Amino acid sequence: MTQSEILEYLQASFPDAGIEPDETEPEPLIIIPPEHLQQVAAFLRDDEKLHFECLMCLSSIDYDEELHTVYNLYSMKHDHKCSLRCKVSREDPVIPTLTFIWHTAEWHERESYDLLGITYEGHPDLRRILNPDDWEGHPLRKDYEPQKKWHDIPLTPQPLLGGGDDG
Amino acid sequence: MSFTPILIFFIAGAAVVFAAIFFSRLLAPQHPGPVKNSTYECGEETRGATWVRFNTRFYIVALIFLVFDVEVLFLYPWAVNLRDLGLYAWIDMAIFIAILVVGLAYVWGKGDLQWVRPRGSSAGSAKER
Amino acid sequence: MTQVHDLDIPLGPSREKMDLVLAGVEDVHGERMRIQMGPQHPATHGVLRVEIETDGEMIITATPHIGYLHRCFEKVAENVTWPQVVPFTDRLDYCSSMNNNLGWSLAVEKLFGIEVSERVQTIRVLAAELNRIANHCVALAAYSLDIGAWTPFLLLIQEREHVLDLFEELCGGRLLLNYIWIGGLSHDIPDGWLVKVHEFVEFMQPKMPELNQLLSFNKIFIERLGNVAVIPADVCLQYGVTGPNIRGAGVKWDLRKNEPYSGYETYDFDIPVGTGEAGQFGDAYDRYMVRVKEIVQSLRIIEQAATRLDNMPGDDVQAAIPKTFAKVPKGEVYFRTEQPKGELGFYIVSNGKSKPYRVKCRAPSFSNLCVMPKVAPGLLIADMVALIGSIDIVLGDGDR
Amino acid sequence: MGNIEGRFGPNILVTSADKLFNWARSRSLWPLTFGLACCAIEMMATNASRFDLDRFGIFPRPTPRQADVLLVSGTLTAKMAERVLRLYEQMAEPKYVISMGSCANSGGPYWEHGYHVVKGIDQIMPVDVYIPGCPPRPEALIDGYLRLRELIMRETIARKDA
Numbered sequence: 001m002t003q004s005e006i007l008e009y010l011q012a013s014f015p016d017a018g019i020e021p022d023e024t025e026p027e028p029l030i031i032i033p034p035e036h037l038q039q040v041a042a043f044l045r046d047d048e049k050l051h052f053e054c055l056m057c058l059s060s061i062d063y064d065e066e067l068h069t070v071y072n073l074y075s076m077k078h079d080h081k082c083s084l085r086c087k088v089s090r091e092d093p094v095i096p097t098l099t100f101i102w103h104t105a106e107w108h109e110r111e112s113y114d115l116l117g118i119t120y121e122g123h124p125d126l127r128r129i130l131n132p133d134d135w136e137g138h139p140l141r142k143d144y145e146p147q148k149k150w151h152d153i154p155l156t157p158q159p160l161l162g163g164g165d166d167g
Numbered sequence: 168m169s170f171t172p173i174l175i176f177f178i179a180g181a182a183v184v185f186a187a188i189f190f191s192r193l194l195a196p197q198h199p200g201p202v203k204n205s206t207y208e209c210g211e212e213t214r215g216a217t218w219v220r221f222n223t224r225f226y227i228v229a230l231i232f233l234v235f236d237v238e239v240l241f242l243y244p245w246a247v248n249l250r251d252l253g254l255y256a257w258i259d260m261a262i263f264i265a266i267l268v269v270g271l272a273y274v275w276g277k278g279d280l281q282w283v284r285p286r287g288s289s290a291g292s293a294k295e296r
Numbered sequence: 297m298t299q300v301h302d303l304d305i306p307l308g309p310s311r312e313k314m315d316l317v318l319a320g321v322e323d324v325h326g327e328r329m330r331i332q333m334g335p336q337h338p339a340t341h342g343v344l345r346v347e348i349e350t351d352g353e354m355i356i357t358a359t360p361h362i363g364y365l366h367r368c369f370e371k372v373a374e375n376v377t378w379p380q381v382v383p384f385t386d387r388l389d390y391c392s393s394m395n396n397n398l399g400w401s402l403a404v405e406k407l408f409g410i411e412v413s414e415r416v417q418t419i420r421v422l423a424a425e426l427n428r429i430a431n432h433c434v435a436l437a438a439y440s441l442d443i444g445a446w447t448p449f450l451l452l453i454q455e456r457e458h459v460l461d462l463f464e465e466l467c468g469g470r471l472l473l474n475y476i477w478i479g480g481l482s483h484d485i486p487d488g489w490l491v492k493v494h495e496f497v498e499f500m501q502p503k504m505p506e507l508n509q510l511l512s513f514n515k516i517f518i519e520r521l522g523n524v525a526v527i528p529a530d531v532c533l534q535y536g537v538t539g540p541n542i543r544g545a546g547v548k549w550d551l552r553k554n555e556p557y558s559g560y561e562t563y564d565f566d567i568p569v570g571t572g573e574a575g576q577f578g579d580a581y582d583r584y585m586v587r588v589k590e591i592v593q594s595l596r597i598i599e600q601a602a603t604r605l606d607n608m609p610g611d612d613v614q615a616a617i618p619k620t621f622a623k624v625p626k627g628e629v630y631f632r633t634e635q636p637k638g639e640l641g642f643y644i645v646s647n648g649k650s651k652p653y654r655v656k657c658r659a660p661s662f663s664n665l666c667v668m669p670k671v672a673p674g675l676l677i678a679d680m681v682a683l684i685g686s687i688d689i690v691l692g693d694g695d696r
Numbered sequence: 697m698g699n700i701e702g703r704f705g706p707n708i709l710v711t712s713a714d715k716l717f718n719w720a721r722s723r724s725l726w727p728l729t730f731g732l733a734c735c736a737i738e739m740m741a742t743n744a745s746r747f748d749l750d751r752f753g754i755f756p757r758p759t760p761r762q763a764d765v766l767l768v769s770g771t772l773t774a775k776m777a778e779r780v781l782r783l784y785e786q787m788a789e790p791k792y793v794i795s796m797g798s799c800a801n802s803g804g805p806y807w808e809h810g811y812h813v814v815k816g817i818d819q820i821m822p823v824d825v826y827i828p829g830c831p832p833r834p835e836a837l838i839d840g841y842l843r844l845r846e847l848i849m850r851e852t853i854a855r856k857d858a
Contacts, residue, residue, distance in 0.1 A: 025627035059643040059656030072630045104536030107666040130366040132775045146811035153777045157815040202785035209334020210779030219327035222352025282353045335779050338758045364776040372809040390734035453744035
């Protein structure tokens, strides 16, 4: 099934969920509001015609006023793909977790929490995975200021010529 | 049969050991520090106490090793001058080894050589429910 | 007699020993000891820390901690132009930099809609397969070193040097190559290079059976890896474990066959799959044997690619490289390729400017590692080394 | 070092003792196997049979207690820097540090945007030899070791102020 067929099929089975395509080229994604995400995702995996048992990739993007998380799904059985998008405002970026649907989401969600600050509620242990646990800020946000020091380990580039003072 | 060669042997052995320690203490630079004296665990601070109640499996494995290590210890002098010890010593050692082979068979059968005793091993003791 | 308390071990893969421990027949328990198989450890293939909680020798829980080599690839990729990202993809999985370049360049070409000539595609496949052999050689060498065999390490690294010499002549680099650019290649094939490739294929043919004699059919090796660290196929699917690890579990899944790119469908090679000969499907031995057989298959591809290139007219390999990257199409795309360690995917967001707006790299080692807490309980500490070696992780692309 | 370090002026005995100790130390440099990143693979290739570091008496040791040289090969990140410092402290004297690769020298390609990367290990520990390259060729690593040898040959146990 192509992406558009899946879109219609989802809209048919979840009429009130407010699922609609967006206009990214080359292929529009399926936008799903956060409150229906877990329901639709479970349906995507368990429904016989869709049967998406692989979550290929979970990436989150910072669009200045919104934080998006894009899920790329793949079904080995039917050999078709589908990608969903979940939009969340920047102030309280909370998305329901999909760990109990696809286990691979567990680490991907921890990484997107670590790098972009989207909290996935219901996640078994949402800790930072790449940066140290007491790292300030979320590095992949567009307004991120890198730290000067961490545990008195200097992270600033050395001055190019001689006599560095703040090294 | 003077025993002076053995005495010299012991003195030389002790001398080598003490010389090594003495010269390294004398010549090697020593700058002990709090971090240097901390235990090395792959670059991490150690977590959890080490003064724990060990699993008894370690004790059994150590015991088995000890038995067969000492056995080898007795074999060396015997093997060195087997030729002039004659047949009697050979039979003697054969009996000694046979006894230990029986011990090995028992331990092997009981499954103690593996870390976890497989279920229903032949000599399943009362403890195994 | 101490009362046997039930061990709250999460259900690891079922195995004869494992049932025993779960059934609580273990008579006496020591207290649990917490061991750090830390960042600096000869058997963790880089800077991975595994916090192991053991009862005696049996592992109760193992939690991997990564991030010790987090080099901010995604932040860097947002601040450099499109072609400048290629050298950073080298440093993702530094054992197979050619395949990373290929993954990135194909993803960007799909986004920009660039078509490359057939000759460039053939050279790319040739170089990628050469790098697959080099990567598997390092993986098998480090793995045999972990298990305790020193000779295969020297043999395999020596054979890998031949591949590195070929790369050195092709593009100047040994390990990190920056060879496959967006829309073309950095250098054309030097003349006389294809002859060397043919010589390398002849040289390499007897090497794998030799390795099999030396290591793969060695009783100790089989005993050590058989039935150990079993990752069944459904666990692989759930946790996103890909590459030789999922093929070791018996699933015939290889992107070069299932989602062919860069002309892979025109070559005939087959996908080695785990046979469960040393125990169960998907144990450490299967994953090892899949990598050995993959080297043989890669040699077949190289042979075909080299003979095609012999009688293919030379053309400018940099023809399709866009002149400027100032104005590029907007859009988002996800593209994945079969990298020696698994499935390498790039999710690229472009807002039309000369720098990518967001790049998410779906790294194989990142997902291959997250299966460890599920597989490790029930293993002995020595088997943990066999587990880490058999899933063949590199922290460069685990931490990105 | 020990009890005789910095005790005597540079007389004939001390200089010949220097020559003996420095010769012994420089001909058997045991590095701590400490692969961080890509340079670690080049280090492995150098240890293997083609470039063969064994002929220089260089044999990698896994624990800091038995290592003389801390060969930092790869990108040092903030999370890892604490551990490297602890390992460096835990090494026995006399110890040396070789910074292999441009990541360890100055942060390398991650110099500008690597928020998590320590820009050069000499910010947190004294470094004896820097090896340029990304990754440095095996020959460059061997050259680094030989340069460290010359450095060691010039050491002395005489009193510094004399």
